[in-house]
Amino acid sequence: MSAIDFNVIHNDRGCAARSGSLTTPHGRIDTPIFMPVGTQATVKAMTPEELCEVGAQIILANTYHLYIRPGHELVERLGGLHSFMHWDRPILTDSGGFQVFSLGELRKISEDGVRFQSHLDGSYHFISPERAIAIQEALGADIIMCFDECPPYPAEYDYVSRSADLTTRWALRCREAKSRDDQALFGIVQGGMHRDLREKSASELRALDFDGYAIGGLSVGEEKEAMHRVMGYCGPLLPDNKPRYIMGIGAPEDLVEGIYSGFDMFDCVMPTRNARNGMLFTSSGTINIKNASHTEESAPIDEGCGCYVCGNYSRAYLRHLYRSGEILASRLNTWHNLYYYLSLMADARKAISEDRFTQFRQEFYAKRERQPTIDR
């Protein structure tokens, strides 16, 4: 018995895109969906009420960061992540694997798990698949992830192959370690940019019957073309009747390509991080609010955007806030960028329901005067 219930509502007749409904212990999510990233149990600069206002249905929190500080046991004593951060909608936690492997020299991998040093104080820690599950059970998200090894890019074929095998053995250990029945567990397909390894990984993980499946190991420095190619052939490798999630992706065009390839869930720091750096998303591409061209611009970020920021503030004012180092700059920029991402998802769902996602994709690129990286 799974803690979640996933139903495909409509398969687009013109491509692999699909819309669906994912029911979790903390509510229902419409798919395809983008999950804002709340690394430290907060989506930077936004209150939970504001997240609801921009259309967030589920957020992601980072296990590694919360384990290091304030500690998963403290979060558990305070009632779990939902209560701790005052967010009563669905949450997904990653396994910490990606952050641990990003530590580079500070970590050592063995069959049993990973020994690493904290990026904060250099203290030593050990995370095994069993430990990753225990930490995520203490945090209490609706969806938790298997502990995986994310190989660097580029890496030798043999290394990526051994790494994907290790991830499969760890996935089995994660499944066996899981004890809460009110959390769903997703498996993570690895295999780098190698199609045969992705196929093997997906097939072995499918045999373990997870509640959902993710593609890991993308957006690690590869060319966009390679990323989109992997997405294209990985979609069909995953079960039709389970949620399909691409981890850590991406830019708006990556989401469009992911949906086109049949994926349902996405997360990325891009809308929030870029907002704090003055990079804003619009229907015709990205703008940099720092640019002098916006100095006296009375128009909003995006004339067609229905968000609170675009309804009330000019580019000139937002540029002034940014240059003055005002806190409100981060808040308003984040507000708009998240609204943009979540509206893109809502528009995609509507297009799928009308069997016109292929056209939606063409229009998306046309508005940006760009082409897809892969013609398919």
Ligand SMILES: [Zn+2]
């Ligand atoms: Zn806006």
